[in-house]
Amino acid sequence: MNNSDDYIRIVEWSDEDQCYIGRSPGLFLGGVHGDDEHQVYRDLVNAIKETVASELAEGHTLPAPTAGRQYSGKFNLRVGPELHELLSLRAAGVSESLNSYVVNSLERVVQDN
Structure with a gap:
């Protein structure tokens, strides 16, 4: 396992953009897009690897991992x-x-x- 495996990968169809959008919330804003879902996934994996490598090479601390998180089932919600x-x-x-x-x-x- 490498550091890029710590980040969630989401590929979904966008009616607004009329293409597949691949993104990794928590790691970078934006994402990759295209007409072929499988190619968008491959491009997303590469974008995550490149982002992680670049951040580490520049001496930056990586964001907290988003893949494999355990959730307690509790969160505080403030309403008026x-x-x-x-x-x-x-x-x-x-x-x-x-x-x-x-x-x-x-x-x-x-x-x-």
């Missing part, structure tokens, strides 16, 4: 008092805890996208 109140009222209206209501709402939004 008005939204907090609205969410609490909606949760009570369907006999759910605030936590369950927010988790279920987030799951629906993420699954719809």
Whole structure:
């Protein structure tokens, strides 16, 4: 395994750009693009390797790895008092805890996208 394996690789179709976009969040902004999904992936792998090599050669510290991360299932979310109140009222209206209501709402939004 080399340092470039520490970074996530995402290739997805972009309706807006009408091509595949390859990116590595956390390592660099932007990415690579093209009409062939497999070629975009290969180009992305090369771009990650080149970025890591360049950063190390220049003596820079690499960003925290993004691949293989373990998630606790907990995160803090700050909302304004008005939204907090609205969410609490909606949760009570369907006999759910605030936590369950927010988790279920987030799951629906993420699954719809």
